[in-house]
Amino acid sequence: MSVDLKLKKDELTALLDGEIDHHCARKLREEIDEAAEHIRPRRLILDFSGVNFMDSSGVGLILGRCRLMNLWKGRVTIRNVPEKLKRIVSLAGLSELCDLEEGVSVENETDE
Numbered sequence: 001m002s003v004d005l006k007l008k009k010d011e012l013t014a015l016l017d018g019e020i021d022h023h024c025a026r027k028l029r030e031e032i033d034e035a036a037e038h039i040r041p042r043r044l045i046l047d048f049s050g051v052n053f054m055d056s057s058g059v060g061l062i063l064g065r066c067r068l069m070n071l072w073k074g075r076v077t078i079r080n081v082p083e084k085l086k087r088i089v090s091l092a093g094l095s096e097l098c099d100l101e102e103g104v105s106v107e108n109e110t111d112e
Contacts, residue, residue, distance in 0.1 A: 003028050005035050012041040013079075017050030020058035029061055033068065042074045049080035049105070058085075059092045066097045077101055 001018035014032050018024070036044060044065055051058075066076045077099040081089050089095065 001028060003031050005031070007035075007039060007041075010039075010042040011045060012036055012039055012043075013045040013047055015047045015050065019053040020051055020061060021053065021055050022057045025057035025061050029064060032065060036065075036068065040072050040074075041069075042072075043077060044069050044074065045077045045079050045101075047079045048082060048085065051082060051085065054085050054088060059088065059094070062092075062094055062098065075099060079104055 001016070001020060001024035004015040004017070006013040006015065012032075012035060014028075016028070020028065032044070032046075046062060046065065048054075062076065062078065069076050076097070078089065078094060079101040080103070081100070089100075094100075
């Protein structure tokens with residue numbers, strides 16, 4: 001599992017790649033939180049387009065970032081969730097807490 005962090009204006013995008021399980025979730029949390037602490041973005045985007053497996057640790061990763069962003073009056077967006085992971089996102093009720101986006105890539109975004 002790896003994460004590539006991209007900053008654009010007051011948005012921090014975490015491009016996730018690989019499997020999110022209890023073995024790697026802590027490292028991901030630390031990397032994302034460290035960057036977010038420095039930047040204090042208005043929006044944190046978790047891009048799941050490269051994720052091929054996620055267990056409850058992935059749900060915990062998302063929920064923890066939601067709590068963090070709520071403290072800063074920001075929002076979490078879950079982007080490009082693969083079809084096989086949508087059920088987990090739905091059952092966990094994450095669409096109630098986060099914005100969901102499909103079909104957006106960092107490369108296709110334009111600077112405003």
